[in-house]
Amino acid sequence: MNFCSACGNPVIQRIPEGDSRPRYVCPACHTIHYQNPNIVAGVLPTWGSQVLLCRRAIEPRRGFWTLPAGFMENGETLEQAARRETVEEACARVGSTALYQLFDLPHINQVHVFFRAELTDLDFAVGTESLEVRLFEEHEIPWEALAFRTVTRTLECYYRDRIGQQFPLGHEYLPPMQVSSST
């Protein structure tokens, strides 16, 4: 951030009065520009014993497999965001949803939220952000080619929980990776 989005003058970084953190502040119009974490919402779509995954057509992690998920937009609920991403990436619709996994990723200023939901039908297709969309049995999951750690952890929790058919809400902190650029 270099310029004030309100008045166009150059911003400076300082700790506003009564605050404890440096913020981008406009010396001209005195607007304080807060920067806050983003929410990524997604779905683990199931069809009987199978799980739907999308192969990403866009960076980051192009060519890797993901659960349908993306940035929550203003004006949406978590569930609406998760359903919209499922439509956009997999042209797929799901029935009732259950909140399933929350992840804190403070090193990238994100919180990820995944719902579980059964597909309403098999009329899914390759969305504009995907190269390929298909159903996987557990033994077919491309564990080494998953796009993001939160996808891996959500699937791991799902296959663990599916044994006992109990799917308690999980909440995990994921620290920075030691290697590579995968979140």
Next chain:
Amino acid sequence: MNFCSACGNPVIQRIPEGDSRPRYVCPACHTIHYQNPNIVAGVLPTWGSQVLLCRRAIEPRRGFWTLPAGFMENGETLEQAARRETVEEACARVGSTALYQLFDLPHINQVHVFFRAELTDLDFAVGTESLEVRLFEEHEIPWEALAFRTVTRTLECYYRDRIGQQFPLGHEYLPPMQVSSST
């Protein structure tokens, strides 16, 4: 938003290629300025049968009672944000936390997240954003003077759940209010 925070030129609103929503876009440097929901994180701090509330010293809802809560900052986990707000507003520390209530407030582009936690001691005090901080028994709760609906709902759920000592995660959508400016 009037100006590009990257280069300072005036922004326009248009739907970027491959997108479906109008965004603020800079015609000069082509930066797309996304705007996304914010997370508010807080704690329901308990001390035996009592709950700690803070009377707000700042707008909105100055003079009304709230659970310690506020905007999650970059670089924090949900729990860290909730603990920080508890320190800032009530100079209070809590022990282990349990995720308790999630609220979608799409009309104000917010998601609220409340944890339950027991105070570690009674060394709380009035934080800079509070006029008063005190413990309440259930019959003392100032229901008509609570600051926000998510505080009211979290307390309602707590007193309901406390009867059976089961505190399942709750997730609610709160539509716009018909009256007043309380969120």
